[in-house]
Amino acid sequence: MDLPKSRAANARLHELVPGGAHTYAKGEDQYPEGLVPVISHGHGAHVWDIDGNRYIEYGSGLRSVSLGHAHPKVLEAVRRELGRGANFVRPGIVELDAAERFLATVPTAEMVKFAKNGSDVTTAAVKLARAATGRPLVAICRDHPFFSTDDWFIGTTAMSAGIPEQVTGLTVSFPYGDLAATEELLGRYDGQVACLLLEAATQHEPPAGYLRGMRELADRYGCLLVFDEMITGLRWSEAGAQGLYGVTPDLSTFGKALGNGFAVSALAGKREFMEQGGLRADRERVFLLSTTHGAETHALAAAMSVLDTYVSEHISARLHDLGERLAAGVREVTAGMGVADHVVVRGRASNLVFATLDENLRPSQAYRTLFLRQLVSGGVLGPSFVVSSALSEEDIERTLEVVGQACAVYRKALDAQDPTPWLGGRAVKPVFRRYV
Structure with a gap:
């Protein structure tokens, strides 16, 4: 060739x-x-x-x-919105429609905020966990290859140039499938870990009881459980890995399949945490996600069409x-x-x-x-x-x-x-x- x-x-x-x-x-x-x-x-x-x-x-x-x-149903939804304007100075009604559609499909989440890429929403989850717990450290699964382009993760990889050691030192890691090792980590950094961040599954199914064990460890040690559903979201089930395995994280992040190629991602989770980035919390505010293009109407229309297609066509x-x-x-x-x-x-x-x-x-x-x-x-x-x-x-x-x-x-x-x-x-x- x-x-x-x-x-x-x-x-x-x-x-x-x-x-x-x-x-x-x-x-x-x-x-x-x-x-x-x-x-x-x-x-x-x-x-x-x-x-x-x-x-x-x-x-x-x-x-x-x-x-x-070029899926016809997705393109039809996108074209319909493009003719109505792509971005406004106030929320468009499509933002409400998309949030309702997403939360109906992923019922383990109570609130959602959309953005354009997976890195941003995963970093937002880390920031929210730190704010909710008042703790500095984020614990990531070392067996999962990628979480974000931002410093807190990339500093742990071989391509760490330009990232201060002080930032990298705030990220610790645990092995997938090993509850004892994760508990040892949480004990070693007792009171310092804001969240446990992992993909619920990748190339191997989670060991029996593992995800429930992670849920229990997070509760016992007072940190948040965060699922990265960039890959598992929709591909594992319409409700993601959390829906398939029956374990509800505090926060989760979606992207990739959600837009069928159009730029849309989502931070979803429990109301008590998500509201800290809103206007109704009675504690110090979190600058959660605020993106100019996060609610582009055609991308949200694509997401709604994708969700509908996944559900209706199995x-x-x-x-x-x-x-x-x-x-x-x-x-x-x-x-x-x-x-x-x-x-x-x-x-x-x-x-x-x-x-x-x-x-x-x-x-x-x-x-x-x-x-x-x-x-x-x-x-x-x-x-x-x-x-x-x-x-x-x-x-x-x-x-x-x-x-x-x-x-x-x-x-x-x-x-x-x-x-x-x-x-x-x-x-x-x-x-x-x-x-x-």
């Missing part, structure tokens, strides 16, 4: 945009050298690059486009069914090619990822590069296997064909104990690294 127009556009992007993309996970270093398409447009589960190639796309919009690109169940079909097919193909121990599908069916392991069963960026090169060359744009509801049976069948072709090359590389001849250039790299 030759991508001359994409190569030229990528070069120009690097001249104008730091990193060549507005999200690090979309960066050129995340794809095999020479196979980095620049997208022209998308429809349903397919995208086209500016060189005219069509791809079956997975993980669309970093998991945000779960209904498929989208969460469809995502699960599609993912089960894909995962079963990939496992069958990898077993048939003798690489089942090396190309491993993981995660909840609605949120599948894959691991690429070397001949010693260690995670390998080189083997990931090899696998991605074969996928992209075969017309599958798949940094993950995260499905959208727009995928067809034909899309999945074609994906499995390409996976089979990729596994044939993978097997050759394993036998040679060297993937280098099949890389086509430098290996892909992890997002979080200290140096380029």
